[in-house]
Each structure stands twice: as C-alpha cells, then as structure tokens.
Amino acid sequence: MSGGEMVLVALAGLACGAINAMAGGGSLVLFPALVATGMGTLAANVTNSVSTWPGYLGSSYGFREEILDQRHRLTRLAVATLLGSIVGCVLLLSTSTEAFDQVVPVLVLFAALLVAIQPFVARRVGEPVEASPWTRRVQVVAIFAASVYGGYFGAALGVVFLGVLSLTIPEGLRRLNGLKAAMSVVDSTVSLVIFGLFGPVQWAAVAIAAPATLIGGYAGAHLSRQVNENVLRIGVVVFSVGLAGYLAFT
Template identity: 55%
Template sequence: MSAVDLLIAAGVALLAGGVNSVAGGGSLILFPTLVALGLGTVAANVTNSVAQWPGYLGGVAGFRAEYAGQRSRLIRFGVVALLGGTAGSVLLLTTPTEAFDVVVPVLVLLASLLLAVQPLLTRRLRAAVDDGRRRDPSWLYVALFVATVYGGYFGGALGVILVGILGVGLHRLKLANAMKSALSAVTATVSLVVFALFGPVHWAVVAVAAPASLVGGFLGARIATRIPTTPLRIFIVVFGLAVSIYLFARV
C-alpha cells in the first residue's frame, strides 16, 4: 500500500473507532475501505479485526464510570465472550464464508428491530428481583455466546447486535451500550491473538489504523455517555437498519 492508502486507512479507522463506541458497526466502514484499497476479503476482514482492537479498549476506558458495581456481571459476560470469540475466530480460518454472509444481514436487521421495541419488551419481560437487583435471564448468556461467535467470525455490526440483546436483557440502554464495548473488547482480543498467529494480517495497515482506532473509540465513548437515552436508541436503530441494508446489498 502507498503512503496515501495508509493515511486513508488511518482516517477511516479513527471514524470506525468512534462509531463502534457510540453504536457499533465501525467494521462496516473500515472493512470495505480495506477491500477498496486492494486487500482480499479475508485479509481485509482479519486486518480490520486486529486494527480495531485498540479502539475497543478506548471505548471501555471512556465508559469506565458506567461499570461501577458491575464487576461480577462483567466477569460472567466476559467468559461467554471469550468462548464465543474463540469459536468464531477459529470458524473464520477453517470454513468458507459464503453461508454465513447470507445470515449476517438478517442478524443485524433483527437486532435493530429488537432494540426498537425494547421499551415494550422491557415492560413485558420483567426479570425476577433479588435484593433490589434483577437476575440476568439465562437466555441472555446463550444470545451473547451466539453474538460473540459472529463477532469472532466477521464482527461487522457486532455492537448493534450486542446493544439489541443487552438492551432487552438488562433493561438499561446506557448500561447495555457500555457492556457492549466491554464484550466487544473481549471478542476483539481473542480475534487479535488467533488472527495474529494464524491469519493473513496486513501489519502496515495495523500500524497506522490501530492508534487511530484507539483515539476514535475513546472520543466516541465520551460522546455516547452524554447522549440522552431516547435519541441514543433512535440513532442506534437507524444506524442498524442502514447497516442491514448495506449487508443485504452485498449478498
């Protein structure tokens, strides 16, 4: 890649890191950019996953105030993301992508619609209360595992899917958005290790895109914590629908 190509990759990575923190879906900005710059689809996917890893860490740092009192939940969800991310990363390197690519637009569309009706579902799906705190429903762990398998495999719009799932399971959109960043970071860390060892990573792109993604992730998280719940929900739903249309067009 030329110096101009690398500069373009860095700029898009900055934007993608911010989008990942605010709503998720930054991969759908950086991945097609890398393909347009000349990388093959598998190499672009792997490089995209490695390059955006620091951005997820920046998002976690930006949301740190939201994690107060959530240590136990973070550990439980983190273990699920570790297992799911590992499974998805191994699948990417050992199986063809065609079949899963057909499913991806449907997953993103359903996640967006799920988030859109989240207030109604919250009223109807009240979890049991124990000492003033809700127990996390068992289906939430299964859904998070499936989502992080997808995240390890491709990862585009993983944040949209996670926010949709967590928004219903936790009944608190801002906490769901913060948890999304933490689980995305765990999934991305697993992908980083697997892809760095066994995947066709373009390290020159990673060298410029990773720092940009870190800055973008932190700035995006700081913005997201200041957005009221209703506008944040509307933004994420609209963004998710746009992402699903983009993915349907690629099938």
C-alpha cells in the first residue's frame, strides 16, 4: 500500500471502531476503504472482519460495567452468536469471489437500511417485554440468524443485535449496547479464527486498521452519550447507498 492508502485505512479503522460503538455500521466505512486500496471485495470483507476485532474489544471494555451487570444473560446469547457466526463464515468461504462481487451491493444496501431504521428500533426500548421462556427461545433463534449474517458480511450487525435485544430484554439502551458489544466480540473472534486460518486476509492492512479500530471502539463507547447519533447515522447511510451504486455498476 502507498502512504496515502495507509492513512486512508488508518482513518477508516478509527471511524469504524467509533461508529460501531456508538451507532453500528462502522464496517460500511472500513470495507470501502479497503476496496479503494485495490483489494477484491471478498478479500476486503474478510480483512475487514479480522480488523474490527480489537475495536469490539475496546468498546466492550468501555461498556464493562453494563456487561458485568448482565452476566446471567450472556451465556445463551454468546452460544447462539458463536454457532451462527461459524455458519456464516463457512458460507462466505464457500462463495466464489465472482459470486460475492454480485451479492455485495445488495448486502451493503441491506446494511444501510439497518442503520437507517435503528431509531425505530431504539424507540422500542422503554416498552419492555416480560422475559418468558418463549421470549428467550425466540431471542436465541433470532440472534443465531443475525450471527449467520454477521459471519457472512457483518456490516450493521450491531444494529440487528440491538433490535433483537431491545424487543426481548427490559433494559435501557446503554445497557443493551453493552450486551451488543460483548456479542460482537464473540462474532468477530469466530471471524478472526476462521478467516485468519482459511481466508484471503490481507495482513498488512490488518496491521494498520486493527489498532485504529481498538482506539476508535474505546473512544466511541465513552462518546456514545454525547455524539448526535442521527447525524452520524445519516452520513453512514448516504455513503453506503453511494457505495452500493458504485459496486453495482463497476
């Protein structure tokens, strides 16, 4: 990579970590930055997945109080995330680069849609449901399905996680963000192991992006109460729609 590309990847990694902690959808910034360096979309996707792992660690540390207070919920959520992520990663590695090139614009648009509707999901917080056995079963199935998507592509996975959690757990948004961060660590750890062993990861890019996502994730967790999420969300959505159009027609 040239010096300019290295700076681009570092800045995108910083933004990715912060956005993931505050709103979700940070991969929609890092993924196109990696593509801009000349990577194929499949290589950029797996490189993005590996690079974001430290960022999720950083945001989880920032939310450590909220996570520790909800340890009793983490086991079933972590197991569902683990199994779904494995399925998604295997599906991705079974997809040819040519086929992934065809599907990635749709995935980017889908991720942008998830980011766009997050405010409607967030409004559900404050309308808690009772934690019944049926609710917990639905929750586990929904988290598993979301994690399959996360292992395959992953952009805006945090928004999906937050949506499921907000509809099934009677907690405030910040506490749910803590659970989301912990589950994202599980998902990204699976991606790190599977893609690191079997995927076309570009490790030079990871060496630049990963530390940046760590810093961004930790900072984003602390800034989550101060930054106007709507402005951030609109920027990510507009950028993503433009990216999807570019990928579809090039």
